[in-house]
Amino acid sequence: MKYILILLLSVFVSNAQIQKEQLDLMPWPQKIDLGTGTFALNKNFKVNITANPNSRIFIGATSFLRRLDNRTGLFLPQNFLTQINESPEAELQINCGSAGKIEINENESYELIVTSSKITLNAPNDLGALHGLETLLQLLQNNSTSYYFPTVSITDAPRFTWRGLMIDASRHFQPVAVIKRNLDAMAAMKMNVFHWHLADDQGWRIQIKKLPKLTDLGSNGNFYSQEEIKDIVRYADERGILVVPEIDIPGHASALLAAYPEIGSKVDNGIGSYAIQTNSGIYNAVLDPTNPKTYQLLEEIFDEVCPLFPGAYFHIGGDENNGKEWASNPRIQEFMKKNKFSGKHDLQTYFNMKLIPMLKKHSKKLMGWEEIMTDNMSKDAIIHAWRGVNEGLQPGESLIKAAKSGYNTVLSNGFYIDLMLSIATHYQNESLSKNALLSPEEKARILGGEAAMWSELATPLNIDSRIWPRTAAIAERLWSNENVNDLQSLYKRLKTISFRLEEVGITHIRNKEVILRNISNNQNTIALNDFSNVCEPLKNYKRNGGGKKYRMHSPLTLFADACTVDASDAIDFNFAVKKYLDNKNIENEVVVTNFFRKWIKMNTDLIIVSSNAPLVQPLLPLSQKLSEISEQLLLLIEKKQNSDKSKLNILIEQANIRNDADVELAVLSGIKLLL
Structure with missing residues (x-):
């Protein structure tokens, strides 16, 4: 009798009114109102979809069912969802207004209503619906014998439109499986931009069919075929994620110049002048902006790469060019003098401006690290702010300067996860909040931010532990209201979220x-x-x-x-x-x-x-x-x-x-x- 009473008491306590503090939601929603009852989950649970969404919602809803089934072991009967109004009497009703577009400033809001008898997910498009499904999964509770959802009303939308993760596949090549599992984790944390760093001093990682030497001589055999690129872009699209490729130029070019040394800036460049670097660091290798062949080759590269990525943005890097090869080349110095360039920044701006029409031909906007921001740089460029105190700048200084100068801008300073800094450091990154001195128009130019995973010390074996779970905290900083900043709440929720990330394939624990x-x-x-x-x-x-x-x-x-x-x-x-x-x-x-x-x-x-x-x-x-x-x-x-x-x-x-x-x-x- 004593044990029966204990069991009954535990069931009663488990089903007692849940408080907000007990929920392990991440990112935390904009508005959440808890009810007093529960929606009891059983083996007859089904999903129905209405309106006119993109087909990605069928994939997302099916994934939701399988993850829910794996977690509960209920043997849910519904298989792959393929059509509208497949199960009109379903317990979960998803209403999508239209097909969402994978682009910045698309509406990603949703409304989730859980009653004791029905769950309703309303969204303007399937992107918001996908976010709502992730929230619903995080709401799942259990007692000793069953699973249930608390009754709740949630209205949610992101604080920033650009919520990204950059993975460097150049220093250490990251196979397709690594990229895909991290895309799944990004979707679980409502992140929507995957920035793919594909070329640097240590490797050229993308197949260019007209220029096979790039991978023959610049990749050590590790690169993505164009079919693999297309597959990953499709996979990201199905999860509501925009893929932004980066080919870092004119510096960080050792691998490119190992294949085509004739467009390098060394005085006597030729075969053997450049080599793939096996150490990390900043190297002198830089393209020659005065050589017409440089632009011919880059245009050939862009003509093949741009069609692989349907998104509107192309990242050209542009960082950490020390200018030493330019300074030691008399021909380049004469060119600068003739054009009245005062220094390397003017010459690099000249180079960058040459790229804009090449990219515009493919309906792409140029994006680059903050070094591309000079007086003469086109205002159509997007500035990626990364430098901070270690580079002699105040936190948020470059971000604010870019916004005030008329540029759209994205922040990574404070979000460099390869620095191995604490969760609190990233979560309390105040740079995004230092825009109080900006006008409403200037604030609108701050698109959001990106976690940056440079891979000098990251292989497929350990990279997940370097990205997660800290990036979940960054995802919350970019999605949730800035007043959501309690560290104890973060640590408490992150214990569950970290465990749940393994559900989508992340290997940071195992x-x-x-x-x-x-x-x-x-x-x-x-x-x-x-x-x-x-x-x-x-x-x-x-x-x-x-x-x-x-x-x-x-x-x-x-x-x-x-x-x-x-x-x-x-x-x-x-x-x-x-x-x-x-x-x-x-x-x-x-x-x-x-x-x-x-x-x-x-x-x-x-x-x-x-x-x-x-x-x-x-x-x-x-x-x-x-x-x-x-x-x-x-x-x-x-x-x-x-x-x-x-x-x-x-x-x-x-x-x-x-x-x-x-x-x-x-x-x-x-x-x-x-x-």
């Missing part, structure tokens, strides 16, 4: 174990996993030592590759320390000291594993320091005897020195608080 098994030589990985949960990769490009330590073929299957930003145990420990310092009762003390005992045992276990795992050896000095610190802090907190504080401070300093594992102890901030 691949960690793959890397740890490699490091442990297929031994028990518990201690390694525990250590990874208190360590984070070095930040701000420190790991790669200015691009000198790792090459494009160097192993990225090491401990730093298994570690992620916002190490889970470090977050919990640092929170426990603050709670303990606020109230030093026995319960709070036990929580903190249990971490120390765990880390002492972890170090012992790592030593055992290392006896048959050479890759564990570089971790031991840091693990040993953490163990010794833990021993000293146990003495200090439990007062069994006096702790040597000077020794503690030395240990902490030593633990803070760069180590061979290329990680940092994320628990040091909490440890320092205790002292």
Whole structure:
């Protein structure tokens, strides 16, 4: 009888009125009103679609059903949706006004109404409906025996029209499967622009049939065929995502010039003058803007590439041209003098302006990194703002300058996820909110932002863990009201969202174990996993030592590759320390000291594993320091005897020195608080 009462109580509690704070929605909707009942899900659940949508809604609704079925195990009977009014008595009614267009400033709003007997999803077009389906999936709740949706009314639309993710496929080639699973994750987070970085110093990644040398000599065999490009563009379109290609010119051109050195700016360019770069960094290789053959070749490239991408935008890069080859070439210097160009920026503007008619021929607008913004640059260009404090600028400075200068602009400064900065850093990026000094017309020129995933240290094995779940927080910053900014709410919701991203194929959780098994030589990985949960990769490009330590073929299957930003145990420990310092009762003390005992045992276990795992050896000095610190802090907190504080401070300093594992102890901030 006691167990029956407990079961009944648990069911009652599970079905009790849900509060907004319990919902794990991301991005958070613009307006949400919870009701008092629930919609009980059963095996007869069906979907019906009306009006005149694009066919992508049938694919989206079918995917919704399969994901719902996989999550609940209900064996839902409805198969692939193929037509309007297929099941007019269905429990989920989707009303799409028209077919949505994959372009910026398209209406992406939706209204979702859940009652106890019916779910209605209204949207002006299928793009909004797709977003509504993602929200509905996130609303799913359960008790011990069943699944249900809370009754709710949601009215939602994005804050910004450009909500993007850039993936660099040049430094490390990312196969089609990697791109597709990230497109699925983008759609789940209501992101709508995939910026595809296809050419750089380290590789040319797109097939040009008239210019086969580009991939023969510039790709090391890793590139996308035109059929693969078309397939990915179609796949993105089905998920409501615009694909923006980037071919970075005139700098970052080593791979292009390895194939066609005759259009380079070296004085005596020729075969062997340029080569694909195997390190990261900024190189001198730059196209020759004074050579007519440069534009002939680029036009041939654009004539093949542009038709593959039906969207209105083409990204030409334009960043980090150091101008050294231009400065050392007398012919180019004479050209600049003749045209009264005051410096490299004038010459690059001349180059960029030559590209505009080539792209306009294909109905494309030129987009480029902020270096293309000069006095004479066409106002039709879109400025991609990326530089910040590290480049001597104030946060948001380039974004605001572009908007005030009459350019449409997109922000990536503050959203560079390859820097391995915390979720909070990206989520609290205030650059987008610094447009208060802009007029309404100027504010409208800020289209939105992009998470930037440069791939110097990202392979198909670890790239998902570098993109997700932090990009989900960026997606919320770009979709939700700017007043949605509570970090504790974000962390709470992100735990569920991170797990759900694996539902669409993201490998950020599962691949960690793959890397740890490699490091442990297929031994028990518990201690390694525990250590990874208190360590984070070095930040701000420190790991790669200015691009000198790792090459494009160097192993990225090491401990730093298994570690992620916002190490889970470090977050919990640092929170426990603050709670303990606020109230030093026995319960709070036990929580903190249990971490120390765990880390002492972890170090012992790592030593055992290392006896048959050479890759564990570089971790031991840091693990040993953490163990010794833990021993000293146990003495200090439990007062069994006096702790040597000077020794503690030395240990902490030593633990803070760069180590061979290329990680940092994320628990040091909490440890320092205790002292």
